[in-house]
Amino acid sequence: MTEKPVRRLGWVFAVLALLTAPWVVFLAIRLPSDRAATHYDLAWAGFDLGLVAALAATSYAALRVGAWLPVAAAVTGTMLVVDAWFDVVTAPTPDERWIALAMAALVELPLAGVCLWLAVTGQHLLRRGLGRSAAVAGEAPVRPTRQ
Incomplete structure (x- = not known):
């Protein structure tokens, strides 16, 4: 694999990290602190x-x-x-x-x-x-x- 596709994938992962951050904040605010798990x-x-x-x-x-x-x-x-x-x-x-x-x-x-x-x-x-x-x-x- 050449360097160029690897760098492109690096940018894809950067965007994914940026898009996931608001989701983490949403979960931290909305999910209950105490819940039993099946x-x-x-x-x-x-x-x-x-x-x-x-x-x-x-x-x-x-x-x-x-x-x-x-x-x-x-x-x-x-x-x-x-x-x-x-x-x-x-x-x-x-x-x-x-x-x-x-x-x-x-x-x-x-x-x-x-x-x-x-x-x-x-x-x-x-x-x-x-x-x-x-x-x-x-x-x-x-x-x-x-x-």
């Missing part, structure tokens, strides 16, 4: 199952230093931040909120930071690996493009 247990179990899959994918990619390590680590880090947020804001009692805050501060957010580091490091390893592969094949090494 299938609450299924929602959390499903999310946590997805988190287990993301952690396993990140583990596998890191052990192999695979090409998809940056993506797996970014997904896992994002899921950890989302998990921490919803654990804290949906805690039903003050005691459970303190436990959620402690888990967020001591486990989920630091691990999300490690995932971010893995995503960036994995991207650098991938670029270096592509450069080495190209040199072995007698091609010009792949260089990152200017932003």
Whole structure:
């Protein structure tokens, strides 16, 4: 994929973000603060199952230093931040909120930071690996493009 379509998609996402912001304000004003959710247990179990899959994918990619390590680590880090947020804001009692805050501060957010580091490091390893592969094949090494 060339740089031009990627930049166009960047503008599309910028517009989507701008259009979504008023919707978030509307929801924050209009939605009730307290509401029971049907299938609450299924929602959390499903999310946590997805988190287990993301952690396993990140583990596998890191052990192999695979090409998809940056993506797996970014997904896992994002899921950890989302998990921490919803654990804290949906805690039903003050005691459970303190436990959620402690888990967020001591486990989920630091691990999300490690995932971010893995995503960036994995991207650098991938670029270096592509450069080495190209040199072995007698091609010009792949260089990152200017932003």
